[in-house]
Amino acid sequence: MIGSTPGHGAHADGALPRILFFNVNGSGMGHLNRCLAYARRLRGRARPFFFSLASAIEIIQEMGFEADYFVSHYWSESSTFAWNSELAIRFGLMLERVRPDAVVFDGTWPFKGFLTACETYGSPALVWSNRGLLKSDTKAVPVDEAEFDLVIQPGELGAAEARSNLEGGGTRLTVPPVCLLEDDELMDRAAARQALGLPQDGRFVLFSLGPGNLKDVAGIGHGLIDAFEAAGFQVVWARAPISVRDVELPAGVLPLSVYPLARYLRAFDVFVGAAGYNTCCELVQSRVPALLVPNAQLVDDQVRRARMVADVMPAVVSACESGQERKAAVDALLGMLCDEPAQQAVVPMNGASLAAEAIMAVVADRRRAH
Numbered sequence: 173m174i175g176s177t178p179g180h181g182a183h184a185d186g187a188l189p190r191i192l193f194f195n196v197n198g199s200g201m202g203h204l205n206r207c208l209a210y211a212r213r214l215r216g217r218a219r220p221f222f223f224s225l226a227s228a229i230e231i232i233q234e235m236g237f238e239a240d241y242f243v244s245h246y247w248s249e250s251s252t253f254a255w256n257s258e259l260a261i262r263f264g265l266m267l268e269r270v271r272p273d274a275v276v277f278d279g280t281w282p283f284k285g286f287l288t289a290c291e292t293y294g295s296p297a298l299v300w301s302n303r304g305l306l307k308s309d310t311k312a313v314p315v316d317e318a319e320f321d322l323v324i325q326p327g328e329l330g331a332a333e334a335r336s337n338l339e340g341g342g343t344r345l346t347v348p349p350v351c352l353l354e355d356d357e358l359m360d361r362a363a364a365r366q367a368l369g370l371p372q373d374g375r376f377v378l379f380s381l382g383p384g385n386l387k388d389v390a391g392i393g394h395g396l397i398d399a400f401e402a403a404g405f406q407v408v409w410a411r412a413p414i415s416v417r418d419v420e421l422p423a424g425v426l427p428l429s430v431y432p433l434a435r436y437l438r439a440f441d442v443f444v445g446a447a448g449y450n451t452c453c454e455l456v457q458s459r460v461p462a463l464l465v466p467n468a469q470l471v472d473d474q475v476r477r478a479r480m481v482a483d484v485m486p487a488v489v490s491a492c493e494s495g496q497e498r499k500a501a502v503d504a505l506l507g508m509l510c511d512e513p514a515q516q517a518v519v520p521m522n523g524a525s526l527a528a529e530a531i532m533a534v535v536a537d538r539r540r541a542h
Contacts, residue, residue: 188219189535192272194263194286196279197225197244201413203278204228205432205450206301206326206524209352210276211237213528218535221270223263228413231431240266245283259285260292267293273535274299274321280306280471282315297321297538299531303449303472304328310471317344322534324527326350326449329456329480329519333526345530347523349453352432355521358458364439368428370408380410380433380445381465392465392492393419396444399502408440434458442505447478447489456519461486463505484517 191214193207204226211220212235222232222239232239242262245255263286267275274297275290282300290298300317301324317323318340325346334346365372377400381393397407401424408426409419410433421427430436434454437443443462445451449472455462464487466474478489486508490501 188217189273189532189539190221190270191218191531191535192221192223192266192270192275194223194275194277194279195226196281197227197246201226201228202303202449204231205352206303206350207276207278208232208235208237209350209524210301210528210531211235212352213525214531217532218273221266221272223266228431231413256283256285256288259283260288263289264292273297273538274531276301276531278302287315287319297534299324299534301326301527305449305473305477306471307473316340318342321538322530324530326523326527328449328477329452329484331523332520343530343534345527347526347530348520349456350523350527351434351453351457351521352450352524353434353457355457357435359435359438361438364436368430368436368439370439375405375441376408376439377405377442377444378408378410378428378437378440378460380412380443380451382412382446382448382467392498394422395495395498396463396492396502397422397425399498400442400444403502403506405441441509447474447481448472449477452477452481453521455481455487456485457521459485459516461505461508463488463490463492463501465490465492484519486511 193211195203195207204224207222214220220237222237224232224239224241225244229239229241242259245252248255250258267289276299277286278301280302298320299322300320303326305328318338321342323338323342323344327346327348329349331346331348333348336344338344359367362372370376379393400407408428409421411427411429413431434457437454437458437460440460443455443460445464447464447466462481464478464481466478466489481487482489488501488505490497492498492501
């Protein structure tokens with residue numbers, strides 16, 4: 173809604189609309205993943221571009237999208253004012269070059285530099301993708317949703333499509349969980365093991381405790397590795413694309429660097445990881461039994477999200493801080509593997525497609541208005 177007068181977004185008749193995605197750099201890959209999920213559903217109907225604060229820009233390019241990188245304020249030595257001032261200039265140049273029909277920001281806090289650049293440019297349509305499930309004590313974001321034409325809330329497990337009106341005339345849209353891949357893009361067990369070079373027999377556990385950028389995952393990880401090895405599992409450790417400090421792995425643990433990880437999840441008998449948004453959605457999509465270790469240092473309520481997963485599929489939720497907690501959690505998960513498979517609830521996971529449709533609708537409305 174900022175700068176609602178048309179900027180420079182007009183293109184030749186018949187040209188695909190241009191959608192510019194701005195993803196922040198969080199503790200994991202969530203913001204980038206969601207933007208890529210939307211962009212993949214727009215392929216053929218729009219031309220997506222990326223302005224990324226996440227360093228894994230090669231992932232965007234490998235998926236066939238043009239991208240530019242700007243260092244996150246987390247890693248910049250500049251003051252907040254200086255960083256936002258430079259961001260306004262850099263993103264403004266990106267707006268002038270791409271001439272987008274819509275700008276989609278994914279993050280919890282739209283930056284001042286981002287909003288300034290959009291206002292100066294006159295962005296034809298402004299979209300905010302803002303994941304919810306924040307803890308009750310989280311600081312309120314001093315940004316008015318009414319400044320946006322569309323606010324998308326990627327829903328948690330069990331969320332249904334819902335719309336409401338914003339004061340500025342825009343729309344708030346809640347969608348079911350957003351997944352990067354469609355169900356038919358996930359490999360089955362045999363194909364995934366072959367692709368990863370793993371033998372078809374044997375028991376494998378995948379560890380994906382996050383990049384360790386905001387939390388030291390080594391202590392918990394090493395304790396759980398010992399427990400699963402003692403139970404006869406081969407441990408595989410996923411290294412996150414944006415990790416800045418890799419965990420030193422014990423001998424015998426296999427490192428794994430693939431993206432998107434969701435494509436290969438069914439290669440594993442069990443999964444061990446944090447309860448981030450991406451992880452939980454992809455686990456329910458793939459139905460791999462899991463031990464979820466919520467990260468209490470983040471603003472989203474990972475404990476609550478992990479319990480949602482445990483309500484619809486075999487999963488154990490534990491902080492795993494002590495040796496006793498780790499043993500109890502592993503024993504509980506292994507016990508689930510011996511149980512008769514229960515009828516699992518059907519959970520809608522089509523949030524990315526619904527969000528993409530809404531983005532296209534906003535673009536169409538703006539084009540008709542001008």
